[in-house]
Amino acid sequence: MADFYLKSRLTMGTNKPPDNSNVQKKFDMSIENLYRRNRRFAGEIRTLIHKYVERLVKIHGKDFKFKFMNFCGTHEWTTVHYGIRSLLPENIELVAGPGCPVCITPSFLVEHAIKLSFEDVRVYTFGDAFRLPSVKPVEGAKSLAEAKASGGNVAVVYSFLDALKESNDYLKDSVFLAIGFETTAPGYAIPMINSLIPRNMYLLPALRLTPPAAEYAIMEAKKRSMSSINGIIAPGHVSAITGAKPWDELSRKLEIPTVISGFEPLDLLLSILELLKMILKNEVGVKVEYRRVVSWNGNVESLNAINTCFEVVDSPWRGIGFIDKSGLEVKDTYSNYDAFKAFSLDKPNRTSWSDDSLSGCKCTEVILGLAKPIECRFFLKVCNPSKPLGPCMVSSEGTCSIWARFGGYLSLKS
Numbered sequence: 348m349a350d351f352y353l354k355s356r357l358t359m360g361t362n363k364p365p366d367n368s369n370v371q372k373k374f375d376m377s378i379e380n381l382y383r384r385n386r387r388f389a390g391e392i393r394t395l396i397h398k399y400v401e402r403l404v405k406i407h408g409k410d411f412k413f414k415f416m417n418f419c420g421t422h423e424w425t426t427v428h429y430g431i432r433s434l435l436p437e438n439i440e441l442v443a444g445p446g447c448p449v450c451i452t453p454s455f456l457v458e459h460a461i462k463l464s465f466e467d468v469r470v471y472t473f474g475d476a477f478r479l480p481s482v483k484p485v486e487g488a489k490s491l492a493e494a495k496a497s498g499g500n501v502a503v504v505y506s507f508l509d510a511l512k513e514s515n516d517y518l519k520d521s522v523f524l525a526i527g528f529e530t531t532a533p534g535y536a537i538p539m540i541n542s543l544i545p546r547n548m549y550l551l552p553a554l555r556l557t558p559p560a561a562e563y564a565i566m567e568a569k570k571r572s573m574s575s576i577n578g579i580i581a582p583g584h585v586s587a588i589t590g591a592k593p594w595d596e597l598s599r600k601l602e603i604p605t606v607i608s609g610f611e612p613l614d615l616l617l618s619i620l621e622l623l624k625m626i627l628k629n630e631v632g633v634k635v636e637y638r639r640v641v642s643w644n645g646n647v648e649s650l651n652a653i654n655t656c657f658e659v660v661d662s663p664w665r666g667i668g669f670i671d672k673s674g675l676e677v678k679d680t681y682s683n684y685d686a687f688k689a690f691s692l693d694k695p696n697r698t699s700w701s702d703d704s705l706s707g708c709k710c711t712e713v714i715l716g717l718a719k720p721i722e723c724r725f726f727l728k729v730c731n732p733s734k735p736l737g738p739c740m741v742s743s744e745g746t747c748s749i750w751a752r753f754g755g756y757l758s759l760k761s
Contacts (some may be wrong), residue, residue, distance in 0.1 A: 420744020
């Protein structure tokens with residue numbers, strides 16, 4: 348509703364067709380001002396959050412903690428960068444779940460990529476995966492950055508389309524380390540369907556699905572007799588593709604209220620407020636706070652593209668192991684793009700899988716929301732954003748990296 352109002356205001360008072368680029372810029376600025384810089388609105392939401400907690404405390408007791416888990420690294424970035432935790436009552440605990448695709452990429456995929464780069468296969472990667480460490484060294488290298496420094500054929504690109512263009516000019520064999528969640532999967536599928544991928548380019552897929560991992564993380568806390576998750580803050584960009592429906596199904600299955608949130612600070616505050624309202628009313632199911640982007644059915648064209656090119660399989664997650672129906676693999680129909688088949692690469696199964704977490708590193712617990720970065724003995728000692736030891740310190744969406752750069756362990760009281 349706010350979006351419609353703002354857009355209509357921006358286009359009123361002119362008889363000539365609006366300059367679409369200028370209208371879009373003004374619209375974007377208005378949205379930013381509304382959701383990021385409106386202190387009065389933020390203060391009102393904060394007051395309401397405190398009032399709802401006061402009402403809930405009367406029901407559940409003053410010592411009860413309302414534990415909400417997000418499943419997107421950008422949500423955690425916003426939470427820490429804007430000090431959201433310091434605005435909330437002590438009864439609300441925000442924890443980060445498995446929302447960073449780089450952090451959960453298994454070591455064996457990095458090892459395959461390093462090996463190929465030394466065999467003069469050009470390996471294209473996103474910048475945040477460039478320094479992602481492997482557990483085992485390959486010819487002395489434990490990341491694509493180290494491989495490149497040792498003569499490996501590695502190229503960092505901004506997008507998959509950039510890699511396609513470069514590969515087309517390169518002519519020799521090349522591989523793209525295809526990391527991502529549902530958000531990036533259509534970016535690989537659509538070029539495959541439209542035959543836009545050069546014959547010398549192959550995908551090394553590390554594509555994972557968010558809802559199965561969310562369920563795994565929530566159930567893992569219960570298995571370990573830790574405090575339960577009382578509310579889910581679902582990822583807005585993932586949901587723009589999947590739609591709200593999968594989160595509604597998960598919410599009802601686990602009997603936990605869920606809100607799909609945008610990424611500005613007021614988005615998160617509104618989502619927390621909505622979760623408290625749902626708890627007070629004993630409601631489950633999903634509410635969409637990020638209505639300016641997310642629909643119930645999602646992006647149908649993108650979903651069709653994903654289903655055409657990929658099949659859903661049980662997949663391993665870094666430090667966690669296999670999660671049922673949580674990954675995407677290239678279908679046989681498009682096997683000519685599959686690096687596993689083109690280069691005869693090994694793929695682990697549940698029986699052959701071995702733990703790929705670093706001894707002493709708490710990245711696995713951090714990813715699952717079972718521990719905070721400051722509980723790891725390596726945090727900001729031998730592991731920091733300049734020299735990451737564990738996968739959670741590499742990407743800008745990694746919880747350890749976010750806390751290290753912006754002080755997620757600090758509060759107004761401390």
